[in-house]
Amino acid sequence: MDVRAVGATRASSNVGRAIEVSSSNRSREMALMPTPIPIESGFDRLIGELMHLELSHQKLRRSQYNPSFPPPQSLEWCLLGPSRMGIDFGEMPITFPPHQPPIPFVTMEDRLRYRIDFPADPDYVPPSTFKMWITVDLVYTIEWLKTLPFLHRLSDYEKIRLVSNVTQAVAYLTVAFDSFSERNSDVTIMPDGTVLFQGNQLRENSVEHNKWFGIISRLKELRVDKREYVLIKTIMACDPGE
Secondary structure, eight states, X not given: OOHHHHHHHHHHHHHHHHHHHHHHHHHHHHHHSOXXXXXXXXXXXXXXXXXXXXXXXXXXXXXXXXXXXXOOOOHHHHHSSSOGGGSOOOBOOOOSSOOOOSSOOOOHHHHHHHTOOOOOOTTOOOOTTOOOHHHHHHHHHHHHHXXXXXXXXXXXXXXXXXXXXHHHHHHHHHHHHHHHHHHOOSSOOOTTSOOSOOTTTTTTOHHHXXXXXXXXXXXXXXXXXXXXXXXXXXXXXXXXXX
16 A cells, blocks of 8 residues: 555545635634625615604604793703604694784894884783794704714713704704795795795895795705705704814
């Protein structure tokens, strides 16, 4: 018997078994590895979640939850507890014509410029269904912000700084897109039909004009769809300011 031939045969057999074991181990490792999720699927899922949050935000705006009565005490009060967007408050009753503010809304800039006093009527009590939209939309927006996961990783101080910086801008965008997409309007319209400004009342006040007219005009010009809008809104919510 050729000893060298036997040794070569055994060595070849050992190598073959080693290759089989190695292949088997690799197969097990590959079986244990999770299947990677395509980037496109991740984006679609993210946008789907953001669109669901947007529906909940608009549902809250149209609900009976009315933080005007009583008014929120502070920003800290608004940040307490989980978001109220998950609560079913029921649809708010729609009156026709819509409730009007107890006094005509005049911007602070115009009041100072033209020295317009604040009329006072101590006997006036607005109905419980009346919403002071300039205030309550800020509260609704904070409830939306509280659903974003990253907010809960911030300290209380960081939350207050962030919410103080982004809430108003996000609220204006929310109102503008809803008016533009749902009502095909050139001016912001609140869910109960209230229109704060009409015509050329703000022609001399470019800042206020842009809030109530300019955002919608820009959305139309860029043809922003709902998927793009929810992404813009979320990006705006991540701006910490200075």
